Amino acid sequence: MPANSPERKERSRNAKPRIERAALQLFVDEGVDAATTRQIANQAGVSEGALYRHYKGKDELALALFMETHNRLGEMLSEALSQPGTVEERIHRAVLAYCTLADKDWLLFSFHLVSLNRFLPHDTRRENDPVTRFERILEAMIAAGEIPEADPALLTAMTLGIVMQAAQNKIYNRLPGPFSAHAPAFTRAILAVLYQK
């Protein structure tokens, strides 16, 4: 043991991103409640207190990570669908945007998907979340006679389900490869449902 290196303490830098990645992994694997702040800190190679330099607490951390995807998703969907073009083109743009977002950071995306039940309030009608926005677009398409008459809420559920359940199954390792590889299939399936009968 050299006398000139007496117990150097290793102090870590860039704690914030390391905490976020560790938290995401644990939140997805164990669930937000089951993942403890100590686990997160250990996994991040950081002390527990560091978490509270950047977030008010565990809940705020989880919410911030969720909202990162949620807000971005809302924007991307709105933009993809409101741009001009045929129904086919607009749907395809939306599907592609969703898939690309998923592939860009699969862990962050997974967390959003498995946490929807926790963060979306169960009763109130939200006005601006991705689902509601999508429903409004379908309503407009029906009103414009671009797709056949149908219940917009039901159409929304079914078509979103096509893509979202596929993502769920990918989390369970039921679908290999990048998610966007299936984008054309999703688009075709959605159109088949929209134009059905």
Next chain:
Amino acid sequence: MPANSPERKERSRNAKPRIERAALQLFVDEGVDAATTRQIANQAGVSEGALYRHYKGKDELALALFMETHNRLGEMLSEALSQPGTVEERIHRAVLAYCTLADKDWLLFSFHLVSLNRFLPHDTRRENDPVTRFERILEAMIAAGEIPEADPALLTAMTLGIVMQAAQNKIYNRLPGPFSAHAPAFTRAILAVLYQK
């Protein structure tokens, strides 16, 4: 205060079902982890210890409630799909079975749906769960030439998504009325995806 009724202790009967209903409600509303044993007992009008007469602990209670739906679902799906008939008839039977199960006890069904992420292990290939069973049926249909060639895993995800996302949206009060009211629409949409292009 009458002297002949000195502090009658009200002891409750039928604790087990009362505990189960209270637990379901709290599990769905707050999440399994957030719902405490005390909350469950209070909501059930029962003492906390009563829970442990019937279940080893909170986790076992939650798992039992989940499995009640999960196993039954596997059976119903298998039966509906393996009975003889056209593809249309078999799919419609399966959809109807799912919807009927949902309507018969919506709370129990909701709990199953929102808890899939907690109870389905994330990595292993399960051999006999409802999703895998459904995928095998689709494989067989493709092999028999009853539906066009396609990736069975992807078809499974997309078609299940049609119904399951609709159920999710019903939990969020986005779809009014009984769930089975939409069964014909589900069947049509699924067939549109299966026969697509």
Next chain:
DNA sequence: TCCATTAGTTAGTAAGCGCTCACTTGCAAT
């Protein structure tokens, strides 16, 4: 009627949790 068994109650405990706080460290501006 008696007693064995099941079902429900109550008070309590140990463990684990999120979070705080006094402290240290490195960097940037002066």
Next chain:
DNA sequence: ATTGCAAGTGAGCGCTTACTAACTAATGGA
């Protein structure tokens, strides 16, 4: 060099939680 501040540390605190144990009440068959 000096200093101010943002960032990181980790022991420990207060509180909640799931669970237990000793007890009591009801049930039903011999």
